[in-house]
Amino acid sequence: MSVKITSVAKALPSNWRDTSDILPFLDQWLAGQDSRFQRKVKKIFENAAVDRRYSIMGPTEVFSKTSFEEKNALYARESIKLAETALTNALAKTDWVITDIDFLITVSCTGIMIPSLDAYLINSMQMRQDIVRLPVTEMGCVAGISGIIYAKNFLKANPGKRAALLAVESPTATFQLDDYSMANIVSAAIFGDGAACVLLSSHDNDPGPEILAEEMYHFYDATHLMGFDLTNTGLQMVLDKSVTETIAAHFSDIIFPFLEKNKLAIEQISHLIFHPGGRKIVEVVQELFGKLDKNIDDTKEVLRLYGNMSSATVLYVLERFMERQPEKDSYGLMLSFGPGFSAQRVLLRW
Structure with a gap:
């Protein structure tokens, strides 16, 4: 019995900007800072090897003072939408229906949701009431592969089953307006928001690596x-x-x-x-x-x-x-x- 990856699909927020479009917002954010520091920050953005990034927020909102409560509420609302789209897109690449999924894993680290994202998906997409769910948090960039590992081990122990992995992240919701540290600046320069879904199977007839x-x-x-x-x-x-x-x-x-x-x-x-x-x-x-x-x-x-x-x-x-x-x-x-x-x-x- 083998475990295969049957399909992968992504979902992106509606807001996007090229890096060149973000530079004017840096002028506003860095006003009052040392001119040499301002030039350094712009160089970091220009040399980040990121031409475009997508976001759950427009740049004006990103560079405005918002509370943790406001940002997290936005993260929660948009994460559900992105996850639904990613899962729908992944299913469209197969002959599966939503109730074929036996195991649901959601991974994220850029906000806090209780109930976790998977609970909302079970309701909004009418997934099976006996589905096994696993929310994974606090693992950061490795969690996409972590989720594949957890799904593989579940499916290996349960032949003839299918799993969905959802990775949903909104790093722009973690941007700190009053933090001029290199960690905050570099993360703002390289990170964007997005979601992806992986469908995995231990069915003999399902295709994939x-x-x-x-x-x-x-x-x-x-x-x-x-x-x-x-x-x-x-x-x-x-x-x-x-x-x-x-x-x-x-x-x-x-x-x-x-x-x-x-x-x-x-x-x-x-x-x-x-x-x-x-x-x-x-x-x-x-x-x-x-x-x-x-x-x-x-x-x-x-x-x-x-x-x-x-x-x-x-x-x-x-x-x-x-x-x-x-x-x-x-x-x-x-x-x-x-x-x-x-x-x-x-x-x-x-």
Whole structure:
């Protein structure tokens, strides 16, 4: 019995801006700051390798003083809409109906909802009343792959079942208007909002690449590298400048033992499905994979078109490969990094 990824689909908010359109709003936000600092901030936005990003808010609202309560209410309302659209789009790529789904996983880290997002979807989309649900929070950018891992293990234990994974994120709702730290500025420059849905199956007749293996890798003494601080004004970004060098130092331990356990070499991996965390992380990983004669062009393109949407972003990269319909018996490696600090991997075979 195998577990397969049957379809992947995305959903985007209606608000969007090119990076060039955001620069005038920076002038307003940075008014009163040192001129050299203002130029530095603009350079960060211009050099972020993000041409466009989507948002649940327009830029005027992003750069206005709003309370944590107001931003979180917007996050909750828009998350339900985005999740419904992503799930509908994913189902449209299959012959499934909504009641075919046995297991529902929702992942998000950019707001707080109780009841969780999955409860709203069960009601609004009339999913089965006996569906098994799992909301996953506080895992950040790795949660898209985490959700695939959890779904795979559920389906492996339950042959003939189907699962839906929803990743919904609104990082713009975490922007801190009175915070001029590099962490807040860099996150504003690289992040965007979006959602994605992955449908997985342990039905023999459902198509899609098979999940051959999955594994998590946890870094010691690295909880300070990435995450959020919960403050009176909302979720405040934590982003340590040593993230990229930490990834580079652990790269070999993350990649090669995992492949060796599955009797594969990096040369046999045709499709690298890497989460675009930001320009610097992408450049470091591109250099490391480049030495192995591999590229992460799709990762760079997703970053350019949408920015980093936290947990959903790697699923946008996966969708590009799914639509391309890779050759039979080719292998793909999914990889993402996130708070903890951790790396998570999934091995696919088409």
